[in-house]
Amino acid sequence: MKFIEQLKEFLPEHRVLTGDSLKERYTHIWTMDQPLRAMCLVLPKTTEEVSKILKICNSNDIKVVVHGGLTNLVGGTETSGDEVVLSLERMNTIEEIDSESRCVTVQSGVILEHLHEAVDAQGLLFPLNFGARGSAQIGGIISSNAGGLRVLKYGMTRQLVLGLEAVLANGTVISSMKKIIKDNSGYDLKQLFIGSEGTLGIVTKAILKLEEAPSSRNAAFLAVNDYDSVMRLLKYFDQGLAGKLSGFELIWRNSYEQMTATSDAVRPPLPYNYEFYILIESLGSQLQQDQLEFQNLLEIVVEKEMVLDAVMAQSPSDVEWFFRIREDVNNLTDSMTHDQHFDISLPIPLIGPYIADCYEKLKTLKGVEQVYAFGHVADGNIHFMVGKENTEDELRLAINDIIYSDLKSIGGSVSAEHGIGLHKKPYLKISRTFEEIQLMKTLKTAMDPKGILNPGRIID
Structure with missing residues (x-):
């Protein structure tokens, strides 16, 4: 095909995969047994290469589906066979950790867990955290505006992006790689790409906000039998911890039972006697003081009978055990x-x-x-x-x-x-008005008039 030869003019052959080379590829980590269907798969290493790829695809009216960590849950990475798959896995460089500005510059293929490890070594924290951190990539995280376990304290991905670089369908590079928090100079264009699921442009690089790494982490499981108690406890701990509450997760009884019934690694910290199980987490900077404060608050809710049962993590390994229960959803799907x-x-x-x-x-x-x-x-x-x-x-x-x-x-x-993707598109009208959807379509047409980027996702 002519466009494939054009791609090979600037990409080495091992980064333009066709035919049998696609058999080892797939569209999701849950469907590894199903070979990828595509015209070809390309593996750029730079923004400039992404730009050239999109210029060729746009001029040849070739659809492009973007692949990252392949953990998307709404069909965003599915293919039908007549697309170019653009994988960002080779764009995996952490370019700079700026401890003074408390930010990090990364390419979009950087895996979240690798980012955590790199900034942790510098005494810093990238607070976004969820179960798929070992495979999810920054580009996909930004494109889906991922949330996770610490949104309560730090916000969604949108709140953590300072600067962004993205490539439009025609190959134009939009770059606003700034380390500043405040910038009221006109439209905040980076927000167009955050949460747009790759339909308006392909994110290639980002500057992400970091926090000073906490020196204390406390966790506990609480048990109650009614939802009103859940809300009272949320208000109580949010107020009592004065900004340190970083997680407040709720697990229904039957979910908790299944999550803790499969192995000793996820044994139940509380018995199976209650309707709701709450996992709370606090992050702070005073190890002994924070632990004592957390423990005192737990003792008060027990004494006041605001909870029916409670257990506090006594060590970092206990904290990991508690969160492993919440994060390992395979214990549910395996059944x-x-x-x-x-x-x-x-x-x-x-x-x-x-x-x-x-x-x-x-x-x-x-x-x-x-x-x-x-x-x-x-x-x-x-x-x-x-x-x-x-x-x-x-x-x-x-x-x-x-x-x-x-x-x-x-x-x-x-x-x-998780986004809309292909699977939730028929239900978008539940969450968005007709006028909002029409404006989305106007933006899509303006930025990708041929409709080549992640076609069919979110809107037609």
Whole structure:
């Protein structure tokens, strides 16, 4: 093909994969047994190479699908065979850690866990954290505006991006690589690319905000039997810890039981007697003082009977054990014949009754085998995992209807942090008005008039 020969004029052959070379590739870490379907896969190392690739694809009307860590949960990395797949895995350089400005400059293929390790060695913290950190890449994290376990304290990815470089569909490089927090000089163009799932441009580089590494980390599991108690405890610990509360995770009873039933590594820190289990985390700078403060607050909620049971982590290994329970969702999916995932967002006071209603409806739906709920209750984000006996559309759509149908009336969202991709596109109108969607389409047409970038994602 002519355009492939054009790519090989500036990319070495081992970075333009075609034919049998694609058999070892895939579209998601959960589908490694299914070979990638694509016209070719390209492996750029620089922004300049990405620019040249997009110029060629745009001039030849070739669709481009971007691949990062391949942990996307909404079909964002799926292909049909008539696309160029642009993988950012070779763009994996941490270019600079600026400890004085407290920021780091990275290429988009840097893996989150590698970034954590690098800045930790400098006494700094990149606070974004979630279960897929060992494979998720910075470009995909930015493009999906990822959240995770510490949004309560540090915000979503959007709050952590200082500067950004991205390449438009026609190869134009948009670069605003600044280390400053405040910049009110016109439109903040980087925000167009954060959360746009690669549909407006391909993120190639970023400057990310860092924090001083905390010297203390405390965690505890609490147990209660009603959702009102969950809300009271959130307010209590947020106020009592005075800015140190970094995590407040809620796990429903049956989810907790399954999460801790598979091995000694994730044994239950509390017995299976309660309806809700809360995992709290605090980060601070005074090791002994923070531990004592955390312990005193726990003792008070026990004495006042605000909780039915509680256990505090006594060591760093205990903290890791507690969070391993929450993060290792494989303990849920391994029990399922087929699984369907959700990450909805809704007002915090409505979470308890909304999830209870979904549980009841799903349990009576023929074909549903398991229902598990857990999530970042402090920022209104609940994850659902539904185990089902088949993958037929009728069952899939019925499950979707139960979980999504009432979100619009309460001001919720079908996606809290995973994005829209291909899978949630029919439900975008639940979260966005007609006028908002039309404006999205206007932006897409203006920035990618031929529609080659991640086509079909979010909007048509």
